[in-house]
Amino acid sequence: MLYPLSYEGAKDSLPDGVRVSSEPILTSLLPDSAQLLDNDVIMGGVSLRELATTYGTPLFVYDEATVRARCAEAAEVFDDGVAFASKSFLCGAMARLAVQEGLYIDVATGGELDIVLRSGVPATRVIVHGNNKLVSELERALDVGVHRIVVDNFDEIERLRSMVSASRPLNCLIRVTPGVEAHTHEFIRTGQEDTKFGFSLASGDARRAIDALRAMAHVTLHGVHAHIGSQIFEVAGFDEEVKVLVDFIANDDFDEMCIGGGLGVAYVAGESAVSLTQWATAVRAAALSAGLDPSVRITAEPGRSIVAQAGVTLYTVGAVKAVAQRTYMAVDGGMSDNPRPVLYGSGYEAFDVAAPFAPRPQVVRLVGRHCESGDVLIDEAWLPEVTGVGSVVATPVTGAYGYSMASNYNRVPRPAVIFVSEGATRVVLRRETFDDLAGLEA
Numbered sequence: 001m002l003y004p005l006s007y008e009g010a011k012d013s014l015p016d017g018v019r020v021s022s023e024p025i026l027t028s029l030l031p032d033s034a035q036l037l038d039n040d041v042i043m044g045g046v047s048l049r050e051l052a053t054t055y056g057t058p059l060f061v062y063d064e065a066t067v068r069a070r071c072a073e074a075a076e077v078f079d080d081g082v083a084f085a086s087k088s089f090l091c092g093a094m095a096r097l098a099v100q101e102g103l104y105i106d107v108a109t110g111g112e113l114d115i116v117l118r119s120g121v122p123a124t125r126v127i128v129h130g131n132n133k134l135v136s137e138l139e140r141a142l143d144v145g146v147h148r149i150v151v152d153n154f155d156e157i158e159r160l161r162s163m164v165s166a167s168r169p170l171n172c173l174i175r176v177t178p179g180v181e182a183h184t185h186e187f188i189r190t191g192q193e194d195t196k197f198g199f200s201l202a203s204g205d206a207r208r209a210i211d212a213l214r215a216m217a218h219v220t221l222h223g224v225h226a227h228i229g230s231q232i233f234e235v236a237g238f239d240e241e242v243k244v245l246v247d248f249i250a251n252d253d254f255d256e257m258c259i260g261g262g263l264g265v266a267y268v269a270g271e272s273a274v275s276l277t278q279w280a281t282a283v284r285a286a287a288l289s290a291g292l293d294p295s296v297r298i299t300a301e302p303g304r305s306i307v308a309q310a311g312v313t314l315y316t317v318g319a320v321k322a323v324a325q326r327t328y329m330a331v332d333g334g335m336s337d338n339p340r341p342v343l344y345g346s347g348y349e350a351f352d353v354a355a356p357f358a359p360r361p362q363v364v365r366l367v368g369r370h371c372e373s374g375d376v377l378i379d380e381a382w383l384p385e386v387t388g389v390g391s392v393v394a395t396p397v398t399g400a401y402g403y404s405m406a407s408n409y410n411r412v413p414r415p416a417v418i419f420v421s422e423g424a425t426r427v428v429l430r431r432e433t434f435d436d437l438a439g440l441e442a
Helices: 048-055 064-077 092-100 110-118 135-144 154-161 205-214 236-248 276-290 340-344 434-438
Strands: 041-043 059-063 083-085 104-107 126-128 148-151 170-177 219-225 256-258 297-299 311-322 327-331 362-367 376-383 392-396 416-421 424-429
Touching: 041 048, 048 059, 048 311, 048 392, 048 416, 059 064, 064 092, 064 276, 064 416, 083 092, 092 104, 092 110, 092 424, 104 110, 110 126, 110 135, 126 135, 135 148, 135 154, 148 154, 154 205, 170 205, 205 219, 236 256, 236 276, 276 297, 327 376, 340 376, 376 392
Parallel strands: 059 416, 083 104, 104 126, 126 148, 148 170, 170 219, 219 256, 256 297, 327 362
Antiparallel strands: 059 311, 311 327, 311 392, 362 376, 416 424
């Protein structure tokens, strides 16, 4: 039986005594193409159970249609120059897909720049970030002719001074700190004065940096860039950011204003987030109200909101251990493929791939296999009673900052990444092997 992608009214149909939090997994947390069957979940026309059997677990699975839809939406609602924040998830296939749908690619290191260029993306579709760009990174960016370098500090300006020439011109934005504190985790706030990123508006450093760049030959300063944080659910912070930026550049005759990224996504039941379209609409309204010249392009750098909901991670349960305080359920992945719960206390949901529509009354602490007490994926996971050793468990909304922040802690190879679309499957990143890890030994 195929169930509808909505559980409106499901609460009323639950058996007496079953808590609301044990309802079946919300399909609003799954990719756009997700379909729930009695004993499986279909994504992109492909069975998750079959993927786990064929490719093993842990396994990252992305619904290509969801990624394309979010990229296309971002390209439509913002102006030319809107970029995919590749730190959220990057591989060659992802870079090509984003550009195909009208986006640029934002990179922050030489490694990110390298894989984007290797993937065939033109340098003219690349924007280079970083608060401490290496000389080699700046030189390569100039040599290949990237779309923008986002200048972050005075030391960088001095380095660029000796690199820029008629044959290596610099097209840039200046990153500023607008003094806006986003309502999010302190580790991912970036717009306040006390930050390692950008030039302060309040101290006058931003104005001095603009003057320095404008005094350099072969440099075109197109505008300002700011970023106030990540996983932001309210548009009020962006509203404030825009007003500050518009006031600051009122007399600069710039042609671009980039508001950065940071749009939040819902990870668990009870959370809600604005869409890319709603975000852009609010930003444009704020810019109009603040008096921004309509000819100035408004760009952004969405990442999480492009890929997070598109991805799920599949794990196999290997052990269940009941102690006096709780039940631990251990899977074959953990903090090496998703460090966000450890870093930020991030919350996730879980469901049994073989029983996606079943109520979830079993409460467990879902943990990984690493030698670390803090290796916890979900502190309080709700799963069906039938879930146990050998079950394939999925955590949705893991398309952002899972693989990109993955490590080899305990010498655990990183999982494979699969793209699914219209019934077809393709491996975009193969599973690492012990030979891969040993290959770095000198």
